[in-house]
Amino acid sequence: MKLGAVPETPTIGVADPAAETPRLKRLALRSAVLAPMFLLVFVAGIFIVVSPWTRSAALLETGNRVNGTVVDIPDRGHMRVEYWVRTERREVLVHKHHDHEYEPYGSVMVFYDPANPGRMRLENETNAEPFGKAGVFPLAIGFVGAVCSGLSAAGWRRRYHLVRASGWRPAVATVKRDRSGDRRHPLVIHLVSEDGTESVAWATAWCARSPFRYRNWGATPVQVGGEGGDLVVLFPRGMMSGKPYPIPARTEPIGEATRTASA
Template identity: 35%
Template sequence: MKGWLVVTVAAVLVFLFFGAGTTYSLLTPDYVFADGELPGEAAILTGSLALAAFGAHRLHAPDRRLRADVPVFGAWLPVRDGLPGGGDLEAHTARLRRTARRATAIAVAWAVLFAGGLAAVIAADRVAAELLATGVRVGGTVVSVYEPARGAPTIRVRFEAPGVSRVEEIARDSGQEYHEGDPVTVVYDPADPAHVRTTVEANENQALVGFGVMLLVSGFLVLPVAASAALGWWRRGRAVAATGWRIATVTVGPDVRHAQEIEARYRDGSGIVLRCAPSLHRPGGPARRRAWIGGWGRQMVVLFPYGPDKSGPQYVPVCATGPRSQPISPVR
């Protein structure tokens, strides 16, 4: 299963990377596709999306098999005993759905940030392209070259604007080498002579480009995780709504390489071992506590009436490591 998870995440990241690049190319007016570039990118996008969908299908195969084998959820939960468990369990189920909605809102926010990063990079490129098309071209001379340890390398260029000689700094990213005294063609905005570039160096707004790249990289890394978390909460919410909650005494194990386990004993004496799913919702340190459990298979939730660091209820997403054991002796 871990192998298919890696494949699915990798396919999603490839889709996001090439999707952002293709969108940028299509929205940039002066971008010219090389022969076969656009069909190649379309093939990569289609293939990565298909691989991600197939990986997700394979990841959910165990859930489908388990549910088909045990349609009444008896492998994970005992029958309802009718005994009071404490608390408003219907309200807890509703709160679980609100958790799913919050996770979805977070995923949407990251999608917006990712799109905003792409828009910022495209906007900076369009401003530079518009200046190249409409600006005034004059001869200029490189007066100094800077190669900072951090940040973009730059050149300072002297050129003549109407009635004044100006020196402006231009960021360079073309890879071309410059030396003091080299001639360049400067393009400046007559309404704002400080807005300049050369015919080679776009001199894009570095703050805008840096901000856009930061959002793109952050979204590229976080968006798949946020979307996966939101989908997981929705699936768990539906599973708990179908099964209801069962009270249990749980023993929280130590957090070993983020694979924390919870051993649960139900009122009928049966038990089950649950593994915490990757999430910010953690059960805290080792302890023996009373809790409720709902869901089935890989879509289960442990509800603690009080979290380790807050007074309200805490929902911890878990996966069953196997079916529950048969009753040994009732828990008193």
């Protein structure tokens, strides 16, 4: 298939849907493994954010104390402080976090690390290293990833047990634009079962699997398992492989609101 080409809509559904049931369990296990890995990233982010502040706080107890002088205040967030380490003059740009007002050539109390005199803080200013801000990214990624992986593991596990108990049932799916105005779900899956019952399904928010890739396929034979908020729609194949592609979803019977969404 050429890159960018729209694949032909399959005319035959999943040949052996029962063989795909164990795959749902594997998806649950994979998410369960990813959850603690993201949790480790989250903990690492906390360490990166907190470490500069704890190291700075420790200087109040373990650092050498000397009098310093404010030699310049270039802006509201910084000031240059001069202090002496034995016979060596040092000048450091201090990051201001406190609301205390400082005057040029005013006296301040400096606490510096005896092993690294360039690392210092003031009595009212932590002067924490700015690299702590770098921890915000792994903090956010780790938190979102751990939550989504945990929800994914639980969601796939529920769907696996439901499909294992009740099996798959054939249906025809058409991916359409959501006309209800709900921007959180730009696409809906319109399902028609063998007995003509219609329903509308939305992909779950905790999973990256989306029906977007099937928006140009038109009416497609699929297999459906589970029910209500624990539905799974099994498309005949993925876009990058010939294997069936399950999408976790939640469904509602066709009503006024859902009819508008799938119109």
